[in-house]
Amino acid sequence: MIARKLADLGVDVIEAGFPASSEGEFIATKKIFEEVGDQVEVIGLSRSNKNDIDKTISTGISSIHLFIATSELHMKYKLKMTKEEVLNKIYESVKYAKDHGMIVEFSPEDATRTEEDFLFTAIRTAIEAGAERINIPDTVGTMHPFKYYDMIKKIVNFVGERIIVSVHCHNDFGLATANSLAGVYAGAKQAHVTVNGIGERAGNASLEEVVMGIKKLLNYETNVKTWKLYEVSRFVAEMTGVPVPYFKAIVGDNAFGHESGIHVHGVIENPFTYEPISPEEVGNFRRLALGKHSGIHGLKKLLEEQGIYLSEDKLKIVLAEIKKLAESGNKVTVEDAKNIALKLMNS
Numbered sequence: 322m323i324a325r326k327l328a329d330l331g332v333d334v335i336e337a338g339f340p341a342s343s344e345g346e347f348i349a350t351k352k353i354f355e356e357v358g359d360q361v362e363v364i365g366l367s368r369s370n371k372n373d374i375d376k377t378i379s380t381g382i383s384s385i386h387l388f389i390a391t392s393e394l395h396m397k398y399k400l401k402m403t404k405e406e407v408l409n410k411i412y413e414s415v416k417y418a419k420d421h422g423m424i425v426e427f428s429p430e431d432a433t434r435t436e437e438d439f440l441f442t443a444i445r446t447a448i449e450a451g452a453e454r455i456n457i458p459d460t461v462g463t464m465h466p467f468k469y470y471d472m473i474k475k476i477v478n479f480v481g482e483r484i485i486v487s488v489h490c491h492n493d494f495g496l497a498t499a500n501s502l503a504g505v506y507a508g509a510k511q512a513h514v515t516v517n518g519i520g521e522r523a524g525n526a527s528l529e530e531v532v533m534g535i536k537k538l539l540n541y542e543t544n545v546k547t548w549k550l551y552e553v554s555r556f557v558a559e560m561t562g563v564p565v566p567y568f569k570a571i572v573g574d575n576a577f578g579h580e581s582g583i584h585v586h587g588v589i590e591n592p593f594t595y596e597p598i599s600p601e602e603v604g605n606f607r608r609l610a611l612g613k614h615s616g617i618h619g620l621k622k623l624l625e626e627q628g629i630y631l632s633e634d635k636l637k638i639v640l641a642e643i644k645k646l647a648e649s650g651n652k653v654t655v656e657d658a659k660n661i662a663l664k665l666m667n668s
Protein backbone atom coordinates (compact mmCIF):
# COMPACT_ATOMS: atom_id res chain seq x y z
CA MET A 322 0.00 0.00 0.00
CA ILE A 323 2.85 2.36 0.82
CA ALA A 324 4.61 1.48 -2.44
CA ARG A 325 1.48 2.35 -4.41
CA LYS A 326 1.34 5.71 -2.62
CA LEU A 327 5.01 6.36 -3.38
CA ALA A 328 4.60 5.46 -7.04
CA ASP A 329 1.61 7.78 -7.23
CA LEU A 330 3.61 10.49 -5.45
CA GLY A 331 6.14 10.37 -8.29
CA VAL A 332 9.34 9.16 -6.67
CA ASP A 333 11.85 7.83 -9.19
CA VAL A 334 13.03 4.78 -7.25
CA ILE A 335 11.67 2.69 -4.38
CA GLU A 336 14.19 0.71 -2.36
CA ALA A 337 11.68 -1.96 -1.48
CA GLY A 338 13.66 -4.10 0.90
CA PHE A 339 16.62 -6.34 1.61
CA PRO A 340 15.43 -9.60 0.03
CA ALA A 341 18.08 -11.79 1.68
CA SER A 342 17.22 -10.58 5.16
CA SER A 343 13.96 -12.49 5.62
CA GLU A 344 11.18 -14.26 3.82
CA GLY A 345 8.91 -11.28 4.46
CA GLU A 346 11.35 -8.82 2.85
CA PHE A 347 11.79 -11.18 -0.10
CA ILE A 348 8.05 -11.45 -0.66
CA ALA A 349 7.50 -7.72 -0.10
CA THR A 350 10.18 -6.75 -2.61
CA LYS A 351 8.80 -9.18 -5.19
CA LYS A 352 5.23 -8.02 -4.66
CA ILE A 353 6.14 -4.34 -4.76
CA PHE A 354 7.96 -4.94 -8.06
CA GLU A 355 4.95 -6.77 -9.47
CA GLU A 356 2.55 -4.05 -8.32
CA VAL A 357 4.39 -0.86 -9.24
CA GLY A 358 7.45 -1.96 -11.24
CA ASP A 359 5.88 -0.59 -14.41
CA GLN A 360 5.63 2.91 -12.90
CA VAL A 361 8.77 3.26 -10.84
CA GLU A 362 12.19 1.63 -10.57
CA VAL A 363 12.25 -0.91 -7.74
CA ILE A 364 15.62 -1.67 -6.20
CA GLY A 365 16.74 -4.18 -3.57
CA LEU A 366 19.47 -3.78 -0.96
CA SER A 367 22.12 -6.47 -0.78
CA ARG A 368 25.41 -7.21 0.90
CA SER A 369 28.35 -7.80 -1.39
CA ASN A 370 28.02 -11.55 -1.49
CA LYS A 371 26.68 -14.09 -3.96
CA ASN A 372 23.95 -15.43 -1.70
CA ASP A 373 22.35 -11.98 -1.14
CA ILE A 374 22.68 -11.05 -4.80
CA ASP A 375 21.07 -14.31 -5.97
CA LYS A 376 18.20 -13.78 -3.56
CA THR A 377 17.70 -10.24 -4.84
CA ILE A 378 17.78 -11.35 -8.47
CA SER A 379 15.22 -14.05 -7.78
CA THR A 380 12.62 -11.44 -6.77
CA GLY A 381 12.48 -10.50 -10.45
CA ILE A 382 13.71 -6.93 -9.97
CA SER A 383 16.47 -5.65 -12.19
CA SER A 384 18.15 -3.06 -9.95
CA ILE A 385 20.38 -3.87 -7.02
CA HIS A 386 21.95 -1.69 -4.36
CA LEU A 387 25.18 -3.34 -3.25
CA PHE A 388 27.07 -2.10 -0.24
CA ILE A 389 30.15 -2.89 1.78
CA ALA A 390 31.86 -0.78 4.41
CA THR A 391 35.11 0.97 3.52
CA SER A 392 36.07 2.79 6.74
CA GLU A 393 38.94 1.37 8.83
CA LEU A 394 36.58 1.10 11.78
CA HIS A 395 34.00 -1.01 9.97
CA MET A 396 36.52 -3.10 8.02
CA LYS A 397 38.54 -3.95 11.11
CA TYR A 398 35.87 -4.52 13.75
CA LYS A 399 32.79 -5.48 11.78
CA LEU A 400 33.84 -7.09 8.52
CA LYS A 401 37.24 -8.29 9.79
CA MET A 402 38.56 -7.80 6.29
CA THR A 403 41.62 -6.12 4.84
CA LYS A 404 41.40 -3.34 2.27
CA GLU A 405 42.35 -5.79 -0.47
CA GLU A 406 39.62 -8.19 0.57
CA VAL A 407 37.05 -5.40 0.53
CA LEU A 408 38.18 -4.24 -2.92
CA ASN A 409 37.91 -7.81 -4.19
CA LYS A 410 34.41 -8.11 -2.76
CA ILE A 411 33.40 -4.86 -4.44
CA TYR A 412 34.73 -5.94 -7.82
CA GLU A 413 33.39 -9.48 -7.65
CA SER A 414 29.93 -8.58 -6.38
CA VAL A 415 29.34 -5.71 -8.80
CA LYS A 416 30.65 -7.80 -11.70
CA TYR A 417 28.47 -10.74 -10.68
CA ALA A 418 25.35 -8.59 -10.53
CA LYS A 419 26.21 -6.95 -13.86
CA ASP A 420 26.77 -10.35 -15.46
CA HIS A 421 23.20 -11.14 -14.38
CA GLY A 422 21.87 -8.08 -16.16
CA MET A 423 21.28 -5.92 -13.10
CA ILE A 424 21.47 -2.13 -12.88
CA VAL A 425 23.95 -1.64 -10.05
CA GLU A 426 24.12 1.08 -7.46
CA PHE A 427 27.10 0.72 -5.15
CA SER A 428 27.57 2.19 -1.67
CA PRO A 429 30.86 2.34 0.20
CA GLU A 430 29.20 2.14 3.60
CA ASP A 431 30.52 4.64 6.16
CA ALA A 432 31.97 6.57 3.21
CA THR A 433 32.21 9.80 5.17
CA ARG A 434 34.55 8.20 7.74
CA THR A 435 36.61 6.45 5.07
CA GLU A 436 40.17 7.48 4.33
CA GLU A 437 39.95 9.58 1.14
CA ASP A 438 42.39 7.68 -1.09
CA PHE A 439 40.79 4.38 -0.24
CA LEU A 440 37.31 5.77 -0.82
CA PHE A 441 38.27 6.84 -4.34
CA THR A 442 39.89 3.45 -4.98
CA ALA A 443 36.69 1.72 -3.83
CA ILE A 444 34.56 3.95 -6.06
CA ARG A 445 36.85 3.37 -9.05
CA THR A 446 36.74 -0.39 -8.46
CA ALA A 447 32.94 -0.42 -8.41
CA ILE A 448 32.78 1.62 -11.62
CA GLU A 449 35.35 -0.58 -13.35
CA ALA A 450 33.24 -3.58 -12.45
CA GLY A 451 30.21 -1.92 -14.05
CA ALA A 452 28.34 0.06 -11.36
CA GLU A 453 26.34 2.90 -12.88
CA ARG A 454 25.37 4.66 -9.66
CA ILE A 455 27.56 5.51 -6.71
CA ASN A 456 25.86 6.32 -3.44
CA ILE A 457 27.82 8.11 -0.71
CA PRO A 458 26.38 7.23 2.69
CA ASP A 459 26.92 9.43 5.69
CA THR A 460 26.20 6.31 7.69
CA VAL A 461 26.28 7.80 11.17
CA GLY A 462 25.47 11.37 10.19
CA THR A 463 28.84 12.85 11.07
CA MET A 464 29.18 15.22 8.14
CA HIS A 465 28.24 18.87 8.11
CA PRO A 466 26.97 20.51 4.94
CA PHE A 467 30.18 22.36 3.97
CA LYS A 468 32.27 19.20 4.27
CA TYR A 469 29.72 17.00 2.52
CA TYR A 470 29.40 19.55 -0.30
CA ASP A 471 33.18 19.44 -0.91
CA MET A 472 33.23 15.68 -0.77
CA ILE A 473 30.35 15.18 -3.20
CA LYS A 474 31.74 17.80 -5.60
CA LYS A 475 35.06 15.94 -5.70
CA ILE A 476 33.33 12.63 -6.30
CA VAL A 477 31.08 14.05 -9.03
CA ASN A 478 34.19 15.35 -10.82
CA PHE A 479 35.99 12.09 -10.27
CA VAL A 480 33.27 9.79 -11.67
CA GLY A 481 32.32 11.96 -14.65
CA GLU A 482 28.96 12.56 -16.31
CA ARG A 483 28.11 8.93 -17.06
CA ILE A 484 27.81 7.92 -13.41
CA ILE A 485 25.01 9.12 -11.19
CA VAL A 486 26.14 10.18 -7.74
CA SER A 487 23.64 9.70 -4.95
CA VAL A 488 23.48 10.96 -1.37
CA HIS A 489 22.32 9.04 1.70
CA CYS A 490 22.31 11.01 4.93
CA HIS A 491 21.52 10.01 8.48
CA ASN A 492 20.24 12.45 11.06
CA ASP A 493 22.42 11.81 14.13
CA PHE A 494 23.29 15.52 14.37
CA GLY A 495 20.00 16.72 12.90
CA LEU A 496 21.75 17.52 9.61
CA ALA A 497 20.37 14.90 7.26
CA THR A 498 18.30 17.33 5.21
CA ALA A 499 21.00 20.01 5.16
CA ASN A 500 23.61 17.48 4.07
CA SER A 501 21.34 16.00 1.38
CA LEU A 502 20.75 19.46 -0.05
CA ALA A 503 24.46 20.24 0.09
CA GLY A 504 25.11 17.01 -1.81
CA VAL A 505 22.50 17.80 -4.45
CA TYR A 506 23.89 21.32 -4.80
CA ALA A 507 27.32 19.77 -5.34
CA GLY A 508 26.01 17.71 -8.24
CA ALA A 509 24.40 14.56 -6.83
CA LYS A 510 21.43 13.58 -9.00
CA GLN A 511 19.76 11.20 -6.57
CA ALA A 512 18.93 11.45 -2.88
CA HIS A 513 18.00 8.56 -0.60
CA VAL A 514 15.20 9.62 1.70
CA THR A 515 12.48 8.10 3.86
CA VAL A 516 8.94 9.27 4.47
CA ASN A 517 8.84 11.29 7.70
CA GLY A 518 12.59 10.70 8.09
CA ILE A 519 12.05 7.34 9.75
CA GLY A 520 15.08 5.06 10.03
CA GLU A 521 17.73 3.70 12.34
CA ARG A 522 18.67 5.84 15.39
CA ALA A 523 17.77 9.49 14.64
CA GLY A 524 16.49 8.47 11.23
CA ASN A 525 17.31 9.27 7.62
CA ALA A 526 16.84 12.41 5.56
CA SER A 527 13.15 13.08 5.24
CA LEU A 528 11.51 12.85 1.83
CA GLU A 529 9.29 15.85 2.47
CA GLU A 530 12.08 18.15 3.61
CA VAL A 531 14.54 17.16 0.91
CA VAL A 532 11.98 17.43 -1.88
CA MET A 533 10.80 20.85 -0.75
CA GLY A 534 14.37 22.02 -0.13
CA ILE A 535 15.35 20.98 -3.65
CA LYS A 536 12.33 22.75 -5.08
CA LYS A 537 12.24 25.95 -3.06
CA LEU A 538 15.81 26.50 -1.88
CA LEU A 539 17.83 25.11 -4.77
CA ASN A 540 15.21 25.76 -7.46
CA TYR A 541 15.73 22.37 -9.07
CA GLU A 542 12.97 20.06 -10.18
CA THR A 543 11.92 16.65 -8.99
CA ASN A 544 9.09 14.47 -10.28
CA VAL A 545 7.36 14.48 -6.90
CA LYS A 546 3.77 15.72 -6.76
CA THR A 547 4.41 17.86 -3.72
CA TRP A 548 0.74 18.43 -2.94
CA LYS A 549 0.50 14.74 -1.96
CA LEU A 550 3.31 14.90 0.61
CA TYR A 551 1.09 15.42 3.64
CA GLU A 552 -1.24 12.59 2.70
CA VAL A 553 1.64 10.16 2.17
CA SER A 554 3.26 11.26 5.42
CA ARG A 555 0.07 10.60 7.39
CA PHE A 556 -0.51 7.28 5.65
CA VAL A 557 2.98 6.07 6.57
CA ALA A 558 2.53 7.30 10.14
CA GLU A 559 -0.68 5.34 10.41
CA MET A 560 0.76 2.17 8.86
CA THR A 561 3.94 2.24 10.96
CA GLY A 562 2.38 3.52 14.17
CA VAL A 563 5.13 6.15 14.35
CA PRO A 564 3.54 9.58 14.77
CA VAL A 565 4.76 12.66 12.91
CA PRO A 566 6.28 15.19 15.34
CA TYR A 567 4.05 18.21 15.87
CA PHE A 568 6.80 20.66 14.87
CA LYS A 569 8.10 18.62 11.92
CA ALA A 570 8.89 20.79 8.90
CA ILE A 571 6.51 20.52 5.93
CA VAL A 572 4.21 17.79 7.28
CA GLY A 573 3.96 18.49 11.02
CA ASP A 574 0.60 19.63 12.35
CA ASN A 575 2.18 22.91 13.41
CA ALA A 576 4.22 23.40 10.22
CA PHE A 577 1.67 26.01 9.14
CA GLY A 578 0.38 26.86 12.60
CA HIS A 579 0.36 30.44 13.86
CA GLU A 580 -0.55 31.78 17.27
CA SER A 581 1.59 34.90 17.76
CA GLY A 582 -0.45 37.99 17.05
CA ILE A 583 2.21 39.61 14.86
CA HIS A 584 2.50 36.48 12.74
CA VAL A 585 -1.24 35.93 12.42
CA HIS A 586 -1.70 39.56 11.38
CA GLY A 587 1.02 39.13 8.74
CA VAL A 588 -0.48 35.90 7.43
CA ILE A 589 -3.94 37.47 7.16
CA GLU A 590 -2.49 40.32 5.08
CA ASN A 591 -0.18 38.13 3.01
CA PRO A 592 0.58 34.50 3.94
CA PHE A 593 4.08 34.71 2.50
CA THR A 594 5.09 36.97 5.43
CA TYR A 595 5.29 33.93 7.70
CA GLU A 596 4.86 30.97 5.35
CA PRO A 597 7.78 30.36 3.00
CA ILE A 598 5.75 27.59 1.38
CA SER A 599 1.98 27.61 1.05
CA PRO A 600 0.34 24.72 2.91
CA GLU A 601 -1.62 23.70 -0.20
CA GLU A 602 1.64 23.14 -2.06
CA VAL A 603 2.39 20.20 0.25
CA GLY A 604 -1.19 19.21 1.04
CA ASN A 605 -0.95 20.48 4.63
CA PHE A 606 -3.25 22.99 6.33
CA ARG A 607 -2.95 26.42 7.91
CA ARG A 608 -3.98 26.39 11.54
CA LEU A 609 -4.59 29.68 13.34
CA ALA A 610 -4.50 29.14 17.08
CA LEU A 611 -5.53 31.24 20.06
CA GLY A 612 -3.42 31.64 23.17
CA LYS A 613 -1.47 34.02 25.32
CA HIS A 614 0.39 35.30 22.23
CA SER A 615 -2.77 36.17 20.28
CA GLY A 616 -3.51 39.63 18.89
CA ILE A 617 -6.61 41.53 17.85
CA HIS A 618 -6.33 40.90 14.09
CA GLY A 619 -6.27 37.14 14.45
CA LEU A 620 -9.04 37.07 17.04
CA LYS A 621 -11.22 39.28 14.85
CA LYS A 622 -10.75 36.97 11.87
CA LEU A 623 -11.47 33.80 13.83
CA LEU A 624 -14.62 35.29 15.38
CA GLU A 625 -15.83 36.67 12.05
CA GLU A 626 -15.45 33.19 10.56
CA GLN A 627 -17.94 32.16 13.28
CA GLY A 628 -20.30 34.96 12.28
CA ILE A 629 -19.40 37.14 15.27
CA TYR A 630 -18.62 40.81 14.62
CA LEU A 631 -17.38 42.87 17.59
CA SER A 632 -16.23 46.42 18.02
CA GLU A 633 -12.53 47.07 18.66
CA ASP A 634 -13.24 47.73 22.37
CA LYS A 635 -15.13 44.47 22.81
CA LEU A 636 -12.44 42.54 20.93
CA LYS A 637 -9.90 43.88 23.41
CA ILE A 638 -11.96 42.58 26.31
CA VAL A 639 -12.28 39.14 24.72
CA LEU A 640 -8.56 39.09 23.97
CA ALA A 641 -7.72 39.88 27.60
CA GLU A 642 -9.95 37.00 28.72
CA ILE A 643 -8.25 34.65 26.28
CA LYS A 644 -4.79 35.60 27.51
CA LYS A 645 -5.90 35.12 31.12
CA LEU A 646 -7.32 31.69 30.30
CA ALA A 647 -4.16 30.66 28.46
CA GLU A 648 -1.86 31.93 31.18
CA SER A 649 -3.68 29.86 33.74
CA GLY A 650 -2.53 26.81 31.76
CA ASN A 651 -5.55 26.13 29.58
CA LYS A 652 -5.59 25.42 25.89
CA VAL A 653 -7.83 28.04 24.29
CA THR A 654 -10.08 27.04 21.42
CA VAL A 655 -12.16 29.04 18.97
CA GLU A 656 -15.16 27.69 20.84
CA ASP A 657 -13.83 29.36 24.03
CA ALA A 658 -13.40 32.67 22.20
CA LYS A 659 -16.88 32.36 20.79
CA ASN A 660 -18.39 31.72 24.24
CA ILE A 661 -16.54 34.66 25.78
CA ALA A 662 -17.69 36.90 22.92
CA LEU A 663 -21.32 35.74 23.13
CA LYS A 664 -21.38 36.27 26.91
CA LEU A 665 -20.04 39.77 26.42
CA MET A 666 -22.58 40.53 23.72
CA ASN A 667 -25.43 39.34 25.97
CA SER A 668 -24.26 41.16 29.09
Ligand SMILES: CC(=O)SCCNC(=O)CCNC(=O)[C@H](O)C(C)(C)COP(=O)(O)OP(=O)(O)OC[C@H]1O[C@@H](n2cnc3c(N)ncnc32)[C@H](O)[C@@H]1OP(=O)(O)O
Nearest residue numbers: 339341342343367368369370388389390399400401430460
Ligand atom coordinates in the same frame (compact mmCIF):
# COMPACT_ATOMS: atom_id res chain seq x y z
C1 LIG B 1 24.13 0.94 7.10
C2 LIG B 1 23.08 0.00 6.76
O1 LIG B 1 21.97 0.38 6.84
S1 LIG B 1 23.44 -1.55 6.26
C3 LIG B 1 21.92 -2.39 6.05
C4 LIG B 1 21.26 -2.71 7.32
N1 LIG B 1 20.19 -3.62 7.09
C5 LIG B 1 20.14 -4.84 7.60
O2 LIG B 1 20.96 -5.24 8.40
C6 LIG B 1 19.00 -5.67 7.09
C7 LIG B 1 18.46 -6.62 8.14
N2 LIG B 1 19.48 -7.57 8.52
C8 LIG B 1 19.28 -8.88 8.70
O3 LIG B 1 18.19 -9.40 8.52
C9 LIG B 1 20.45 -9.70 9.10
O4 LIG B 1 21.41 -8.87 9.72
C10 LIG B 1 21.11 -10.40 7.86
C11 LIG B 1 20.14 -11.46 7.32
C12 LIG B 1 21.47 -9.42 6.77
C13 LIG B 1 22.39 -11.11 8.28
O5 LIG B 1 22.12 -11.86 9.42
P1 LIG B 1 23.20 -12.83 10.09
O6 LIG B 1 23.72 -13.77 9.10
O7 LIG B 1 22.51 -13.41 11.28
O8 LIG B 1 24.44 -11.90 10.51
P2 LIG B 1 24.52 -10.63 11.45
O9 LIG B 1 23.46 -9.65 11.09
O10 LIG B 1 24.56 -11.00 12.88
O11 LIG B 1 25.96 -10.08 11.04
C14 LIG B 1 26.19 -9.50 9.80
C15 LIG B 1 27.17 -10.32 8.95
O12 LIG B 1 27.20 -9.73 7.64
C16 LIG B 1 28.56 -9.29 7.35
N3 LIG B 1 28.43 -8.11 6.55
C17 LIG B 1 27.96 -6.90 6.94
N4 LIG B 1 27.93 -6.09 5.90
C18 LIG B 1 28.35 -6.78 4.84
C19 LIG B 1 28.51 -6.48 3.47
N5 LIG B 1 28.13 -5.28 3.02
N6 LIG B 1 28.95 -7.41 2.62
C20 LIG B 1 29.28 -8.65 3.07
N7 LIG B 1 29.14 -9.01 4.37
C21 LIG B 1 28.69 -8.09 5.23
C22 LIG B 1 29.16 -9.09 8.75
O13 LIG B 1 30.55 -9.07 8.69
C23 LIG B 1 28.59 -10.30 9.47
O14 LIG B 1 29.28 -11.41 8.95
P3 LIG B 1 29.57 -12.75 9.81
O15 LIG B 1 28.23 -13.36 10.08
O16 LIG B 1 30.41 -13.56 8.91
O17 LIG B 1 30.27 -12.30 11.05
Ligand SMILES: CC(C)C(=O)C(=O)O
Nearest residue numbers: 388428430431458460
Ligand atom coordinates in the same frame (compact mmCIF):
# COMPACT_ATOMS: atom_id res chain seq x y z
C1 LIG C 1 23.58 0.58 2.99
C2 LIG C 1 23.97 1.99 3.18
C3 LIG C 1 23.61 2.82 2.01
C4 LIG C 1 23.36 2.56 4.40
O1 LIG C 1 22.20 2.37 4.67
C5 LIG C 1 24.19 3.45 5.20
O2 LIG C 1 25.41 3.43 5.06
O3 LIG C 1 23.64 4.20 6.03
